[in-house]
Amino acid sequence: MMPAIEDAPGPRVLQVCAEIFPLLKTGGLADVAGALPLALQPLGVDVRLLLPGFEPILRGLEAPVVVATLQPPGAMQAAHGARLLYGRLPACGLWGYVIDAPAYYRRDGAPYEERGDNHLRFALLGWTAAALAQGLDPFWRAELLHAHDWHAALAPAYLRAAEAAQHRRLAGCVYTVHNLAYQGMYGAHLFGELGLPGHFYSVQGLEFHGHVNFMKAGLHYADRISTVSPSYAREIQSPEQGCGLDGLLRSRTAALTGILNGVDTRVWDPATDAHLPAPYDGADLGGKATCKQALQAELGLAGDAHAPLLCVVSRLAEQKGLHLVLQALPRLVEAGAQFALLGSGDAWMEAAFREFAQARPRQVAVRLGYDEPFAHRLIAGSDLILVPSRYEPCGLTQLYGLRYGTLPVVRRVGGLADTVADTRLETLDGEATGFVFDAFDAEALCAAVRRALALHRRPADWALVQRRAMAQRWDWEGPARQYRQLYRHALH
């Protein structure tokens, strides 16, 4: 009997991205990069990674072998002689290529900090990906490039340039948008430094209002485009959320799909989470009460088991709508809620939250910085997690909230709208898993939290919604199947 197409061996796929959990993470992209390849492997997809050689990534590479010495084009002279390494990344459970170009990637500061050469640093990532589709590694040639976000977006451009030069198709290409707002834009005068054919600088290419736009290259040259939720896939085709690229996205609507991110259940599972003071699951929520008690003690909050504890784990950026939380907080605290935040980002917002916490240390706690174990303890120990984003491609913290029985209060946008079902009288016995509001203002957020607090005062109903939220499956198996299908479409 012929194997069904579902069961046929998967292709050789190179995942091209700039960060990966747990080695280097600035946001949800790293979580996806760390989890999706592992979910694809059992489906028969032969996955390897391509990553820039940032210090933490190089340190995580075990027994690397040198695959090739790189001679990239254009103005990437600083990377001439850079080594392409291959080895195992034990912390990720994956194998991958790492570009060891010290002049580009081994430096202090945040990974994407601009020092005048980001266009070259990330062009090198895209160029190397395309080279791996042309036999740079004689033992493994990528059949499909899966490039993530603007850092990897030149991979399809270099691939198409090589195909044009060689008059043959080399590989399929999928480009995934994790956040359309970060596009990688540079002055037109820098185009010549990339070593791409001159005609790629056009409206039908990388040109965007007189600038070079990396994201646009990904959207234009990939066979298929995906983004991280069905709602966001629709929203980015509108002028309001298209960040200037909605026209291009509309023209590619047949090639564009939304695939929700999953939860890496090896990392985020309250029954096995080593960061928690006590494990728990939907059948026995006793451990969650212990987590709350420990969290209140750790943060110096009043040790009140009945006080609803709201939390936020987030980048402090305009996108996340946390100024609405700042506006709503006095009223919510007045209503008896406690609040704890873990985040880092905009200085003014850090200062405002810190000031608020200092004024009410028994009810409000703020921890600034990036702290993975504390993120777990905070989500486990809280009753509600707030995600009031202006826009949200997928959002992961609301999914972690669902899994940890920490009910999400979210704005009805992007992946938040696709993953949380609002609690109303008519949904209480049906699909309710959290609280959803529409308007992007503090009143709407406040009203949603008040509804949540009202449910919290009814323990039996609260536990019903909590258990339903925890029973939902948000693992990577379903999304991985959808990606495999997307790869098939991109290849054929």
Ligand code: ADP
């Ligand atoms: P984004 O990618 O836009 O930042 P997501 O919700 O998709 O938003 O992913 C954010 C990821 O980063 C989640 O895994 C979240 O737990 C984590 N995170 C955000 N801020 C912090 C922080 N200060 N400390 C630890 N983890 C954080």
